[in-house]
Amino acid sequence: MKKDHIQVWVCSGSTCVSKGSLTIRAVFEQEIRKHKLSDRVAVLAGRCSGTCNRGPIAVIEPGHIIYQQLTPEDIPFLVKEHFLKGKPVQRLRTDVSETKTMIPTLMEIDFFKHQQLVVLRNRGRIDPDKIDEYIALDGYAALAKALTSLSPEGIISEIEKAGLRGRGGAGFPTATKWMLCRQADGNPKYVICNGDEGDPGAYMDRSILESDPHAVLEGMAIGARAIGAQRGYIYVRDEYPLAVERVKTAIQQARHYGLLGENIFQTGFDFDVEIIRGGGAFVCGEETALMASIEGKAGRPRSRPPFPAEKGLWEKPTNINNVETWANVPAIISRGAKWYASLGTEKSKGTKIFSLVGKINNSGLVEVPMGITLREIIFGVGGGIPNGKRFKAVQTGGPSGGCIPESMLDLTVDYEALTQAGAIMGSGGLIVMDEDTCMVDVALYFVSFLVEESCGKCTPCRVGLQRMKEMLIKITEGEGEEADIERLEKLARVIGSGSLCGLGQTAPNPVLTTLKYFRNEYEAHIKQKRCPAGVCKKLIVYTIDPQKCTGCGVCVKSCPVDAISGEKKQVHVIDQQLCTRCGSCQEVCSFDAVVIQ
Amino acid sequence: MKWIRKIVEKYGKKESGLIPILQDVQKIKGYLPEEGISDIAAELKIPIARVYSLATFYKAFRLIPRGRHSIHVCLGTACHVRGGAKIMDRLEQDLGVRSGETTQDGRFTVESVRCVGCCGLAPVVVIDDDFHGKLNQKKVIQVLKKYE
Numbered sequence: 001m002k003k004d005h006i007q008v009w010v011c012s013g014s015t016c017v018s019k020g021s022l023t024i025r026a027v028f029e030q031e032i033r034k035h036k037l038s039d040r041v042a043v044l045a046g047r048c049s050g051t052c053n054r055g056p057i058a059v060i061e062p063g064h065i066i067y068q069q070l071t072p073e074d075i076p077f078l079v080k081e082h083f084l085k086g087k088p089v090q091r092l093r094t095d096v097s098e099t100k101t102m103i104p105t106l107m108e109i110d111f112f113k114h115q116q117l118v119v120l121r122n123r124g125r126i127d128p129d130k131i132d133e134y135i136a137l138d139g140y141a142a143l144a145k146a147l148t149s150l151s152p153e154g155i156i157s158e159i160e161k162a163g164l165r166g167r168g169g170a171g172f173p174t175a176t177k178w179m180l181c182r183q184a185d186g187n188p189k190y191v192i193c194n195g196d197e198g199d200p201g202a203y204m205d206r207s208i209l210e211s212d213p214h215a216v217l218e219g220m221a222i223g224a225r226a227i228g229a230q231r232g233y234i235y236v237r238d239e240y241p242l243a244v245e246r247v248k249t250a251i252q253q254a255r256h257y258g259l260l261g262e263n264i265f266q267t268g269f270d271f272d273v274e275i276i277r278g279g280g281a282f283v284c285g286e287e288t289a290l291m292a293s294i295e296g297k298a299g300r301p302r303s304r305p306p307f308p309a310e311k312g313l314w315e316k317p318t319n320i321n322n323v324e325t326w327a328n329v330p331a332i333i334s335r336g337a338k339w340y341a342s343l344g345t346e347k348s349k350g351t352k353i354f355s356l357v358g359k360i361n362n363s364g365l366v367e368v369p370m371g372i373t374l375r376e377i378i379f380g381v382g383g384g385i386p387n388g389k390r391f392k393a394v395q396t397g398g399p400s401g402g403c404i405p406e407s408m409l410d411l412t413v414d415y416e417a418l419t420q421a422g423a424i425m426g427s428g429g430l431i432v433m434d435e436d437t438c439m440v441d442v443a444l445y446f447v448s449f450l451v452e453e454s455c456g457k458c459t460p461c462r463v464g465l466q467r468m469k470e471m472l473i474k475i476t477e478g479e480g481e482e483a484d485i486e487r488l489e490k491l492a493r494v495i496g497s498g499s500l501c502g503l504g505q506t507a508p509n510p511v512l513t514t515l516k517y518f519r520n521e522y523e524a525h526i527k528q529k530r531c532p533a534g535v536c537k538k539l540i541v542y543t544i545d546p547q548k549c550t551g552c553g554v555c556v557k558s559c560p561v562d563a564i565s566g567e568k569k570q571v572h573v574i575d576q577q578l579c580t581r582c583g584s585c586q587e588v589c590s591f592d593a594v595v596i597q
Numbered sequence: 598m599k600w601i602r603k604i605v606e607k608y609g610k611k612e613s614g615l616i617p618i619l620q621d622v623q624k625i626k627g628y629l630p631e632e633g634i635s636d637i638a639a640e641l642k643i644p645i646a647r648v649y650s651l652a653t654f655y656k657a658f659r660l661i662p663r664g665r666h667s668i669h670v671c672l673g674t675a676c677h678v679r680g681g682a683k684i685m686d687r688l689e690q691d692l693g694v695r696s697g698e699t700t701q702d703g704r705f706t707v708e709s710v711r712c713v714g715c716c717g718l719a720p721v722v723v724i725d726d727d728f729h730g731k732l733n734q735k736k737v738i739q740v741l742k743k744y745e
Binding site for chain 1: 611612613614615616617620650651654655656657658672673674675676677678679680683686687690691710711712713714715716717719733734735
């Protein structure tokens with residue numbers, strides 16, 4: 001891929017392929033050859049941009065011009081107009097819907113416009129299985145610079161000036177961590193990449209490992225040089241098989257090019273990386289548990305100190321950072337600490353990737369500068385809530401995080417502000433909830449998750465969470481008492497202060513924040529035996545609105561327990577004795593006739 | 598057993614290689630058979646309880662055989678708020694099993710998983726290696742028909 005080439009990225013995602021994009025690519029190639037444009041225009045297999053319903057898609061770079069719903073017959077004309085005459089073909093850029101609006105260029109779309117790509121800089125631009133493409137976009141130049149023109153202390157000083165903080169959750173200053181490990185006695189030393197991305201609803205680390213694995217390897221090599229380590233481990237979650245494959249390929253290619261192994265860049269620096277596949281345990285995201293797992297033991301955390309920087313893997317000084325943190329490192333070394341520190345807020349520098357999911361129009365991974373408000377992310381980038389529903393809360397930080405209400409949407413996103421609100425930055429999951437989400441049910445969901453994932457070592461977490469779960473079940477089933485709220489708060493304090501590791505210490509956050517911001521929902525469940533969002537099964541009844549029912553009978557067929565009856569074209573009724581409140585009738589009804597009371 | 602010895606040797610005959618050893622055995626057998634576990638312990642010269650401790654701690658390991666197709670219903674947060682639990686309920690009811698069990702005809706094993714990392718497609722069900730997204734109760738029952 002030459003830099004001054006015009007590139008035609010013909011999507012080769014599975015949807016576009018099924019709509020004939022391979023033929024379209026072939027015709028593009030044929031036409032480019034025919035007009036002798038081959039040394040100027042490169043036709044490439046593009047990766048999925050996610051707008052699958054508009055396929056087959058081709059993006060022309062530079063210029064970010066999107067052509068959509070292409071047919072092979074369009075291509076000869078398109079090539080002539082666009083590449084020979086320099087006139088983009090408006091017809092193929094126009095939305096076929098009744099609005100007939102022009103398809104904007106990539107950077108005019110809200111979802112992309114507000115993003116600032118540092119870690120995801122190579123997103124969709126390189127083939128992750130080809131190291132040459134990473135190198136073509138200045139890959140491994142940062143490692144060369146770190147090895148040839150910076151001292152180990154100089155590297156740490158750059159990271160310190162950049163203000164990089166751990167992206168795994170707590171936001172500990174990366175340079176301090178590296179310095180502690182560098183100064184610790186003991187040999188050998190290790191670096192670890194924590195890819196045990198367990199927070200449900202967060203998948204940025206998966207995406208980085210799958211789409212830009214060399215950025216992580218390069219970051220680790222730079223870190224290893226700074227710390228004085230020669231060996232690294234990447235611990236990847238069991239649920240991410242593709243990430244494991246991509247990283248394996250990347251390691252092999254880097255070894256082949258001498259970018260891993262002995263005497264890298266002839267500087268006498270030796271460094272190699274091994275990949276470890278996790279066993280499917282959430283608690284292994286905790287650093288001491290993760291190291292136990294690499295050692296082949298059950299992943300149970302131990303108390304700190306000693307911190308891993310002094311006694312980590314096999315009792316040796318170890319530095320552990322998460323995937324996104326490592327992937328930031330090459331950008332900082334290449335472009336300089338001053339540039340990096342210009343992004344973000346006073347205490348939280350750089351960008352953060354969020355996975356914007358749940359009840360949101362544009363869901364996906366978004367990389368934005370720190371200090372942006374939650375409102376800008378949710379309504380600016382995310383395009384707001386679907387189906388005209390009202391926003392209720394956004395959950396940040398996974399099971400250790402909290403639920404933030406609408407009144408606090410103007411909160412700026414940085415480590416301190418989120419912690420103050422009772423949530424945490426965490427790994428960056430942003431799960432958006434609308435009026436149909438029950439906050440008591442959400443609290444129960446997270447507590448149930450943590451009950452399952454608790455390693456069982458310490459009592460407050462193992463037993464306390466179980467009791468908490470029982471109380472929440474009682475409330476969602478309409479059996480709650482007023483004293484339960486106080487009991488929950490008391491128990492939350494005990495679990496938070498008495499647990500051994502971060503999993504237990506932060507476990508009460510979802511309960512505490514929902515109690516703080518959505519206490520009225522708890523009260524409705526307890527006092528009025530009512531679930532305002534219509535979620536908790538024991539507290540709701542499905543009925544059919546006789547005004548709206550057309551008697552089409554679709555619901556009858558969908559009901560798994562034959563609880564619905566009615567003649568064709570007559571109003572149907574649900575037998576409440578038989579109904580299991582599964583909601584399948586509501587799902588299939590085209591007339592919104594099934595309502596929850 | 599010879600094949601078990603081979604796997605144990607591949608990881609240096611060391612206790613620290615226990616997790617990848619169990620992963621390899623499970624990849625071949627589909628689960629961890631009792632005799633396999635005792636063989637691994639014998640090869641490594643460690644108590645059987647040590648092997649069981651890992652095999653039961655990590656969710657990826659299974660001690661009982663599974664059906665021809667494994668259904669993983671994602672119950673991550675994004676799937677939860679988009680109705681993942683309803684899909685699980687429906688599967689349990691239609692297939693007559695509880696989460697973690699295998700149907701009597703050995704066709705499906707139903708399990709839950711906490712986030713497979715494709716939250717944009719929520720709610721998601723993974724059957725064998727295929728990802729099925731944006732499901733509802735009706736669609737998931739139709740999807741099952743593809744797996745015999």
